[in-house]
Amino acid sequence: MAKERTLSIIKPDAILKNVVGDIQSRIESAGLSIIAVKMTRLSKKQAGLFYEMHKGKDFYEYLIKFMTSGPVIVQVLEGENAIRNYRKVMGATMFGTAEKGTIREKHATSNAHNAVHGSDSPENAIREIGFFFPERQIYPKENYKLSHDPNA
Ligand code: CMP
Numbered sequence: 008m009a010k011e012r013t014l015s016i017i018k019p020d021a022i023l024k025n026v027v028g029d030i031q032s033r034i035e036s037a038g039l040s041i042i043a044v045k046m047t048r049l050s051k052k053q054a055g056l057f058y059e060m061h062k063g064k065d066f067y068e069y070l071i072k073f074m075t076s077g078p079v080i081v082q083v084l085e086g087e088n089a090i091r092n093y094r095k096v097m098g099a100t101m102f103g104t105a106e107k108g109t110i111r112e113k114h115a116t117s118n119a120h121n122a123v124h125g126s127d128s129p130e131n132a133i134r135e136i137g138f139f140f141p142e143r144q145i146y147p148k149e150n151y152k153l154s155h156d157p158n159a
Pocket residue numbers: 061066070100118119120121123124125
C-alpha cells in the first residue's frame with residue numbers, strides 16, 4: 008500500500024501532564040513519521056469548525072470548551088496505513104475501553120480528556136490536514152536527504 012497521511016492532535020490534558028514525548032515516541036515506534044508539527048491554541052471559532060460534525064451532540068459544548076482550554080500540538084503523520092495504524096496506537100475513544108498498550112489506555116481520564124485525536128477516514132484526513140497546514144509546511148521524507156558528513 009502507498010504511504011498515507013493522517014492528522015494527529017495532542018490535546019491540552021496531555022500537554023499539561025508532560026506526556027507529549029511519550030505520545031510522540033509511541034507514534035514513531037509504530038513506524039509513523041512526524042512530517043509536520045506545531046503548537047497552537049484554538050479559538051472557539053476554529054474548534055467549532057474543526058468539530059462541526061459533532062455540533063448538536065450532548066458532548067459538543069464541553070468538547071469545544073476543553074479543546075480551547077489550553078494549547079494543542081497538531082501534527083501530520085505519514086506511513087503505510089497511517090490512518091488505521093495511528094488509530095490503533097491511540098486506542099478506542101470511549102473511556103475505559105482503550106486496548107492495553109495504547110495511548111488512551113495510559114493517558115485518558117474521561118471520554119473528553121482522552122489525550123489525542125486522529126483522523127478517521129481518508130476524506131477527513133485531507134480536510135483536517137488542510138485545516139492546519141498548507142502543503143509548504145509539510146516535510147515528506149522523500150523531499151530531502153542528509154548531506155554527506157565530511158568527518159564521518
Ligand atoms: P476525538 O477523536 O477528538 O473526536 C471527537 C471527540 O469528542 C472525541 O475524541 C472525544 O474526546 C469527544 N467525545 C466523543 N464522545 C464523547 C462523549 N460521549 N462524551 C464526551 N466527549 C466525547
